[in-house]
Amino acid sequence: MITVENLTKRYGSTTAVQDVSFTVQPGSITGFLGPNGAGKSTTLRMLTGLTPPSSGTATINGKKYADLPNPGRIVGVMLDAAAQHAGRSGRETLLLNASLLGVPKTRVDEMLEAVGLSHAAKRRVGQYSLGMRQRLGIASALLGDPAVLILDEPANGMDPEGIRWMRGLLQDFASRGGTVILSSHLLGEVQATVDRLVVIGGGRIVANGSLEELLAGSGTLVRGLDPIGLNEALTAAGLRPEPLHDGALRVDATAEQVGRAAAAAGQILLELRQSDGAGLEDLFFQLTTPTAAAA
């Protein structure tokens, strides 16, 4: 379990992270979402003891990161897949970490196998693609069989097959009681993988909740045979439909409310569903634009 309380980081007069608080529960995958420069990496670095916070605390299973006797056995961390020595082989990189974590060498080969790097184990990391380095970073994070995973932009540089593989791996990890936080600015990736979201913009938390809760806020999408008639019918029912460019309407109401209002007015529906994808994207931009963050 990860607990972040009132974490703040100031650099001179600029505040990179301001009063950030959230928790990540075991058995869940939390997406830490925000545009570039929003303070995601700074928060994760404070969580892992790499950056001293100006104020606030961050704990993992109730302990400060630096107080964990051998952190790699509790927390698997990958903050930057590119930060590996180009002159070492992938296997040597993991062997060094295995020795520090006190896990046997067989574990290294197991992990190389698990991330699909066995064939490249003896090549120098300098020759790896970014996707391969991400896999090596994930192998390194999993090496000590941790209960918690902290991953900064793990999907960065991965091909669609790799992203899908990682999604399965993380969901499996969480289903066995693991705690996962992963940051991203790629909405689609986060939406399909995580079950909770912490959205950060301009250094502040602007949304925090389950994916369902946050998506619910973006309402219902409805499309009718007669868009203008449907719009009038919904408005008459006291709902506030918002026309989309393709003739559909987005309504801040449940599907049942929209369906009943349409039926009462005799409107024929072609599509009625929870607004998703684009909705999250809208939410994301809305929440992270400076005006929304300041409000």
Next chain:
Amino acid sequence: MTTLTDVAPTTPAKHRAEATTSLPPVRGQSFLKLVGIELRKSVNTRSGKLLIAAIVALALVAIGWELTHLPDGPATADRFLGAASTGVMLLLPVIGVMAMTSEWTQRTALTTFTLSPRRVRVQIAKFVSALIMSVVVLTVTNLLALAGTALGGAVGGDGTSYSGLGGALAGSYLTNALNVVMAAAFGAVIAQTAVAILVYFIAPTAWSLAGPALFKDNANWLDVFGAFGRIADRNLHGMLPETLTAIGIWIVLPTIVGLWASSRREVK
């Protein structure tokens, strides 16, 4: 949220430890373990291997030159040791600098300090590892020099002389240790390999040139080369306070500042 429930197994969640092969119990990281890891890091990269190979090659070239330019009389160990150590003394401190800087320039500090968050311990392990490394390399080049002496004696036909060998060896190890610690300290303060090496080579030399002009005899107090020379001679010539002051300013102070700086430095 639909995707997760679609994909996640429907069997009840097991405790995560059951699903993987059992690993040994969690132990803290002993200092010895940290030193071992740092030693391994200094030889398992290409640049590390090249540096050591270059030092040994340089010693071989110097010994070769001595062998082809033998003076009259017996081959003296002193002469071969001196020849072999000139280049070595120049390059060995780079091992010290790189031990402290390469983590930051290669950005592996990110991994190192997430796996071992108590940074001062790691940094001290790096000092110790750099010292061990340099002693090993120096021993190799010293042995090469002694082999060169024996060979020179055989080739020249005038025999060999090992007079003053003990003193020369003791001097070379002492100076080496001081140089490496000083270089490592500079590397800890300045986390950029090239800049740290430059400052390490230029600053004391600049002082030894400018100091006497500015401070006359008082410059001795900060002349680290003079101090090294006296320590290598194992005869302080009655200049104990000066020697201690120079060592304090050029070695102890940068070590403390370096340990402090690298424990506070933000890892990116």
